[in-house]
Amino acid sequence: MTQVTLSALTKQFDEKSPPAVDRLDLEIESGKLTALLGPSGCGKTTTMKMIAGLLRPTSGDIGFNGESILSIPPEDRGAVMVFQNYLLFPYMTIAENIGFGLKMRKVDRKEIRTRVTDMLDLVQLPGFEDRKPRQLSGGQQQRIALARALIVQPNVLLLDEPLSNLDAHLRDEMRELIRRIQTEMEITTVFVTHDQEEAVVLADRIALLFDGQLQQFDVPDAFFESPESIEIAKFFGGTNFIPGHYEGGEITTAIGRFRAPRSAVEGGDAVLSIRPEAVTLGAAEGNSVMGRIRSHVYVGRYARFRITLGEIEVEAITDPAQVKLFNDGDEVPVTFDPAKIWVIRPASSEQ
Amino acid sequence: MTDTRIEPTGAAAGAVAPEASERRFSWRITGRWVGITGLLAFLVAPIVPLFIWSISFRWFYPAILPTEYSARAWTEVITPHNDVLGVAWNTALIALVVTVLSILLGVPAGRALGLYEFRGKRLVEWMILAPIIVPGLAVVLGIHVLFIRAGLSNSIPGVILVHLVPTLPYMTLVMSGVFANYDTDFELQARSLGASRWATQLHITLPAIFPGVVVGALFAFIISWSQYVLTLLIGGGQVQTLPLLLFGFVRSDPAIAGALSVVFILPAVIVLLLSSRYLSGDNAAVGGIGNI
Numbered sequence: 001m002t003q004v005t006l007s008a009l010t011k012q013f014d015e016k017s018p019p020a021v022d023r024l025d026l027e028i029e030s031g032k033l034t035a036l037l038g039p040s041g042c043g044k045t046t047t048m049k050m051i052a053g054l055l056r057p058t059s060g061d062i063g064f065n066g067e068s069i070l071s072i073p074p075e076d077r078g079a080v081m082v083f084q085n086y087l088l089f090p091y092m093t094i095a096e097n098i099g100f101g102l103k104m105r106k107v108d109r110k111e112i113r114t115r116v117t118d119m120l121d122l123v124q125l126p127g128f129e130d131r132k133p134r135q136l137s138g139g140q141q142q143r144i145a146l147a148r149a150l151i152v153q154p155n156v157l158l159l160d161e162p163l164s165n166l167d168a169h170l171r172d173e174m175r176e177l178i179r180r181i182q183t184e185m186e187i188t189t190v191f192v193t194h195d196q197e198e199a200v201v202l203a204d205r206i207a208l209l210f211d212g213q214l215q216q217f218d219v220p221d222a223f224f225e226s227p228e229s230i231e232i233a234k235f236f237g238g239t240n241f242i243p244g245h246y247e248g249g250e251i252t253t254a255i256g257r258f259r260a261p262r263s264a265v266e267g268g269d270a271v272l273s274i275r276p277e278a279v280t281l282g283a284a285e286g287n288s289v290m291g292r293i294r295s296h297v298y299v300g301r302y303a304r305f306r307i308t309l310g311e312i313e314v315e316a317i318t319d320p321a322q323v324k325l326f327n328d329g330d331e332v333p334v335t336f337d338p339a340k341i342w343v344i345r346p347a348s349s350e351q
Numbered sequence: 352m353t354d355t356r357i358e359p360t361g362a363a364a365g366a367v368a369p370e371a372s373e374r375r376f377s378w379r380i381t382g383r384w385v386g387i388t389g390l391l392a393f394l395v396a397p398i399v400p401l402f403i404w405s406i407s408f409r410w411f412y413p414a415i416l417p418t419e420y421s422a423r424a425w426t427e428v429i430t431p432h433n434d435v436l437g438v439a440w441n442t443a444l445i446a447l448v449v450t451v452l453s454i455l456l457g458v459p460a461g462r463a464l465g466l467y468e469f470r471g472k473r474l475v476e477w478m479i480l481a482p483i484i485v486p487g488l489a490v491v492l493g494i495h496v497l498f499i500r501a502g503l504s505n506s507i508p509g510v511i512l513v514h515l516v517p518t519l520p521y522m523t524l525v526m527s528g529v530f531a532n533y534d535t536d537f538e539l540q541a542r543s544l545g546a547s548r549w550a551t552q553l554h555i556t557l558p559a560i561f562p563g564v565v566v567g568a569l570f571a572f573i574i575s576w577s578q579y580v581l582t583l584l585i586g587g588g589q590v591q592t593l594p595l596l597l598f599g600f601v602r603s604d605p606a607i608a609g610a611l612s613v614v615f616i617l618p619a620v621i622v623l624l625l626s627s628r629y630l631s632g633d634n635a636a637v638g639g640i641g642n643i
Contacts, residue, residue, distance in 0.1 A: 054539045074542040087540045091558050100554075101544040152545055 002064050002078075002155035002188045004028035004051060009060035011046050011212075020046045022212040023060065030065075031186040033179070035203035037193055039235075043212035044192040045084075048158045051190065052081040064155060075104070078155035084164065086145040088133035094120075094144055095129035101152035119147040122181065139170040143177070150181065157182075159191035163198055175202055196223075196236050208232060225340075228264055230271055230347045239273050240314040246270035246343050255309040256289045258336055263343035270343045278340030279316035281305065281326060284333035287341075291334040298323050307334055390624070398616055404609030424606035428614065435596065439614060442592040445507060446575040449514040453522040453571040454564060456515075461526020461567075466535060479523050482516045490516060491584050498585055505587040513585045514578055518571035525570065529563035573619050 006026040012019040021043040028034045036044040049055040051062055053074030061068050069077055080101070088097050096103075098119050099112040107115075120126050123143040133141060142162070149157060162178060163171045179202060182189050193199050199206045200220040208215040208223065216228045227233040230241065244253035247267045251260045258272060281293075291307040291314070303323045305316045314334070326332060404410070405424045407417030428435045463469075464476060482490060494513060495504060503509035537559065541551045579594040586592070593615045600608040 049539075052539075052543050054543060073547075074539075075545045075547050079543070080545075081540070081543045083536055083540055085536075087534070087537055089537065089541075089555065100541070100546070104541075104545040104547075104550055148544065158543075 001030045001186065003030040003066070004156055004188060004190070005061075005063040005066065006047070006051075007061045007063070009047065009050060009062060010058045011043070011050060011055065012058045018211070019043075019058065020212050021050070021057075021209075024209075024212070024214055026207055026214065026217060028188060028190060029205065030188050032204040033182050033189045033191070033202060035191055035193055035199035035206045036209060037196060037199040037203075037206050038209035040194050042209045044194075044209055045160055046212075047209075048081060048160060048190060048192050051156065052079045052158050053077045054081065078152070079158060080149040080152060080154040080156070081158040082145050082149045082160065082162065084161040086133075086138075086141045086165075088136075088141055088144055088148075090133055092133075093129065094125075094131050094133065094136070097133065097144060098148045098151055100148060105152065115151055119151050122150070123147045123177065139166055139174065142166065142174060146178070146181070150185065150187075153185075154187060157187045157189040159189065161193055162191055164193070164195070178202065208235065210235075224275065226262065226264065226342055227273070227344065230273070230344050233273050233342075233344065238315070239275050240279065242272040242274075242312055242314070243346060244270060244272055251341075251343055253312075255312055258287050258341060259338040260341040260343050261338060262341065265343060265345050269346055271346050272336075273342050273344055274314075274336050274340060276304070276315040276317040278337045279307075279314060279318075280335045280337065281307075281316060281318060281322060281332050282335075284335060286335075287338050288333045288335035290331055293326055293328050293330050293332060295328055296323060296326070307332070309334060395620070398613060398620075401609045401612040401616070405606055405613060407606060407609075421606075424604070424610040427607050428610045434591075435611065435614065438591045438596050439593055441507075441590075442576060442594075443618065445511055445514065445590075445592065446572050448511050449518055449575040450568050450571040452511070452515060453518045454568055457519055457522025457567060457571075458526050458560070458564065460519075460523045461528075462530045464523065464527035465530025465533065479520050481520075483520050487517065487580055491581050495584050504585055505589040507586075507590055510582050510586045510590045510592075513581045514575040516581070517578070518574045521570040521574065522567040525563055525567040526560070529560050533559060569622060572622060576619060577615075 004026075005028070006024050009021055009024040009026075010019050011021040024043075024047060036047060038044050046055060050057050053069075053072065057070070062070060064077075064079075088094075089100065092100070095113070095116050098116045102112045102115065116129065117126075120128055123146060125140060125143055125147075128136075128140075128144070133144070136144065142165070146159075146162075159178070163174055166174055175198075178189075178191075181187075191202070200223070203220060205217065206220055206223060207217045210231065215232050216223065223232065223236050227236065233239045233241070242253045242255065244251045245268065246252075246260070246263060246265055249259065249261055249263075251258050251270060251272050253272060260272060263270070289309055291309040294306045294308050294313065296303060296305045298320060300320065302317050303320045305318065305322075305326070307314055307316060316334070403417065406420050406422065408421035408423070409419040410417035427433060460479070464472070464479075491513060494516070498504040498509050498513070503512060537555050538551050541555045542548075546554060577594055578592070579598065582590060582592050583595060586595075593611065597608060597611045597615055600611060
């Protein structure tokens with residue numbers, strides 16, 4: 001059980017360009033699964049390599065259970081990284097690959113063999129001992145790479161884009177495997193991903209990074225219900241934004257005034273954000289305005305409407321049965337559930 | 352294990368997956384034949400007339416083979432007073448030390464050139480290539496003056512040092528090619544799994560670059576072994592090697608020159624045959640690197 005603390009962690013590769021990781025503060029809970037999420041080039045993998053000891057930070061500190069580990073070389077940190085492209089050693093057999101960490105720890109050969117067999121069972125590839133990496137499919141290589149990391153019982157397991165090289169059905173399998181092993185072994189796990197869905201499904205907590213800076217560190221649902229900025233809400237996608245002015249629990253916009261008890265700002269210029277699922281059509285009981293249906297799509301499990309409210313267009317996702325009630329061009333009352341409205345600061349460029 | 356894959360070296364390969372393995376099998380045979388024929392034509396065939404010469408006593412035009420034979424030349428070569436074996440040993444020793452030094456210097460240099468971008472890299476590349484491009488004689492005259500001052504001329508260490516001039520570029524170039532296709536993340540992965548710096552070099556880096564090192568070492572050994580001009584000038588006649596000895600006999604006694612040539616060529620052929628698996632086939636230094 002290891003708690004990982006990053007304090008003001010910074011990595012600048014060269015002086016001319018901005019830091020890849022910029023004063024990152026993060027408390028990674030022991031025994032939990034934490035996602036480092038962000039678009040490519042946001043410093044996720046750099047952060048991970050610094051935790052593993054494979055990159056030296058420019059400044060800041062990394063602590064395991066409260067003790068700085070910066071002076072400890074990677075081989076003694078017990079923070080094992082699994083690379084995105086698996087990196088199985090090509091001239092070694094699968095058994096030699098998995099046993100590599102134990103061999104380096106001078107564990108005797110007999111024990112290595114038993115533990116390798118156990119690991120192959122754990123990742124559901126029994127009997128693969130004598131094969132060579134190139135005889136394995138991508139998904140199998142991924143599982144061997146995971147087994148090779150797990151066998152040394154790491155304090156911290158670091159997974160770099162563990163699902164990105166797999167096709168859809170393998171991805172689900174791998175996701176479940178990671179989750180199961182992680183809960184069973186209670187290893188503090190950090191994984192890097194650019195896919196918000198992957199992070200939401202897999203992680204206990206998500207650290208969202210843009211340009212090397214921490215945007216929000218929270219449980220997955222918080223990113224949908226109370227994103228701290230418009231950029232974060234945009235990254236998670238699908239949200240309606242309506243600019244306005246916030247004061248005393250109400251936001252005044254070009255299309256009307258809405259009650260909005262939940263807000264990230266005290267007052268002043270603000271943006272009303274509401275997810276399409278929280279926009280209802282028809283029944284008008286306050287917090288509603290009249291709109292005109294521009295188009296709709298029937299998806300089966302739900303229906304998606306595009307509605308124009310004056311100059312503004314919003315999206316609503318409703319019960320599929322509603323496609324029978326409304327036609328394109330109809331005037332309908334559009335209601336924003338006040339409990340689901342979230343008021344945020346406008347994007348810095350729009351201020 | 353049910354679907355055991357057998358490498359197509361055994362006869363059983365055909366029984367498992369007939370078509371695929373047969374194709375690979377025949378490719379190997381073809382490749383091997385081309386290799387063997389090439390080796391015979393270019394390396395072994397030229398030795399034949401030399402060998403015949405070494406045992407001939409009378410061999411004039413238009414006779415295809417000598418009209419009389421004699422073991423005189425070989426007796427001369429073996430008799431201790433000519434010290435041919437001593438000189439051969441000397442030559443081998445110099446070549447070995449040159450090879451080891453080339454590896455020790457060329458591998459890190461090749462790594463730097465192959466992996467990293469740095470200021471003046473092009474210049475360094477040109478400087479390393481220069482000894483191959485610029486005529487050796489021109490270079491060595493300058494070096495000679497320097498070595499005389501440093502007390503290195505007429506000595507084996509001097510000869511070894513000057514042999515590095517042509518061998519090091521080859522070693523460095525081969526290794527920079529190897530490292531250009533090498534993924535250092537493998538080393539990071541090993542470190543992360545618990546391997547120390549040294550263990551990583553031993554278990555990860557070395558196996559990956561080994562075919563390249565063998566090829567580079569081969570170049571270095573053969574270049575040093577057959578070096579004439581550099582040895583002559585820097586050794587100043589004090590350091591005797593086979594090429595110098597051989598040259599002396601070429602005009603005066605073709606039979607002895609023939610015998611010496613055989614002695615001279617053999618080690619190169621043996622070394623080449625021993626390491627040929629790194630030059631062709633699955634583990635080839637050139638093709639094999641891509642698999643790493």
